[in-house]
Amino acid sequence: MEKEKLVIIPTFNEKENMEDMVRAIMGLEGDFELLVIDDNSPDGTAEIVKRLQKEFPERLHLIQRTGKLGLGTAYIEGFRYGLMNGYQFIFEMDADFSHNPQDLIRLYKACAEEGYDLAIGSRYIKGVNVVNWPMGRVLMSFFASKYVQFITGMPIKDATAGFKCYHRRVLQAINLEKIRFIGYAFQIEMKFTAWKLGFKIIEVPIIFTDRTKGTSKMSTHIFREAVFGVIYMKVKSLFVRYRPNRSE
Numbered sequence: 001m002e003k004e005k006l007v008i009i010p011t012f013n014e015k016e017n018m019e020d021m022v023r024a025i026m027g028l029e030g031d032f033e034l035l036v037i038d039d040n041s042p043d044g045t046a047e048i049v050k051r052l053q054k055e056f057p058e059r060l061h062l063i064q065r066t067g068k069l070g071l072g073t074a075y076i077e078g079f080r081y082g083l084m085n086g087y088q089f090i091f092e093m094d095a096d097f098s099h100n101p102q103d104l105i106r107l108y109k110a111c112a113e114e115g116y117d118l119a120i121g122s123r124y125i126k127g128v129n130v131v132n133w134p135m136g137r138v139l140m141s142f143f144a145s146k147y148v149q150f151i152t153g154m155p156i157k158d159a160t161a162g163f164k165c166y167h168r169r170v171l172q173a174i175n176l177e178k179i180r181f182i183g184y185a186f187q188i189e190m191k192f193t194a195w196k197l198g199f200k201i202i203e204v205p206i207i208f209t210d211r212t213k214g215t216s217k218m219s220t221h222i223f224r225e226a227v228f229g230v231i232y233m234k235v236k237s238l239f240v241r242y243r244p245n246r247s248e
């Protein structure tokens with residue numbers, strides 16, 4: 001049977017969310033599979049996943065890494081796993097329920113039924129759809145997207161969104177070796193590269209609800225990486241021609 005849908009969730013210290021999130025995804029209509037990429041969380045997140053693997057041996061997968069290596073590198077590892085194992089639709093999602101698992105179905109339909117290559121769960125299509133974030137964080141995220149649009153010209157309203165469905169052809173075409181950022185800049189870089197390669201992208205409106213359990217891993221380093229990373233991407237794009245990768 002052809003492997004179809006793989007949701008990738010990177011985790012670092014998500015023990016309060018893990019079991020509920022696994023059950024939410026396993027309970028969705030349409031046999032979604034889940035790959036958790038855990039960076040040796042000291043709180044034992046991976047042990048929770050291992051226990052649940054006994055209940056969902058076919059559909060719950062785990063990669064354990066040796067330490068906290070960043071969200072971007074976790075996703076790259078997940079993308080390679082997804083491509084190697086033949087999945088058609090590969091999703092990015094957070095562990096903390098800020099993304100509603102039910103919306104995976106809407107992202108999937110945008111790609112599988114409406115023919116988009118990349119569907120982005122977007123907070124800023126019409127106004128701001130964020131619940132429970134402090135005002136400072138909402139403004140920062142909203143203006144970060146405006147900043148990305150202004151510098152790069154990329155017509156995406158939620159540039160740092162981390163809730164997406166890729167058709168596998170997008171990940172095949174992107175040279176994953178060359179993706180260099182690890183935080184919010186990683187999210188921007190993936191969208192920017194897909195856009196430059198000419199893929200059909202749609203933003204699907206979602207409501208983003210801040211986590212009620214566990215803590216954000218956002219840091220000033222990640223913030224700085226995004227601010228300067230966008231300028232780097234723009235300058236690079238003036239010199240480099242984007243062509244589909246042939247080696248994946």
Ligand SMILES: Nc1nc2c(ncn2[C@@H]2O[C@H](COP(=O)(O)OP(=O)(O)O[C@H]3O[C@H](CO)[C@@H](O)[C@H](O)[C@@H]3O)[C@@H](O)[C@H]2O)c(=O)[nH]1
Binds near residue numbers: 068096161187216
């Ligand atoms: N494996 C691994 N996972 C990580 C790491 N850092 C964070 N994560 C995981 O990545 C997910 C997102 O991390 P958060 O710390 O919850 O992110 P956030 O600051 O709330 O950021 C959200 O908003 C950003 C800006 O819009 C988004 O870019 C981001 O994807 C996310 O939705 C969570 O599942 C978290 O456990 C890491 O170094 N390694």
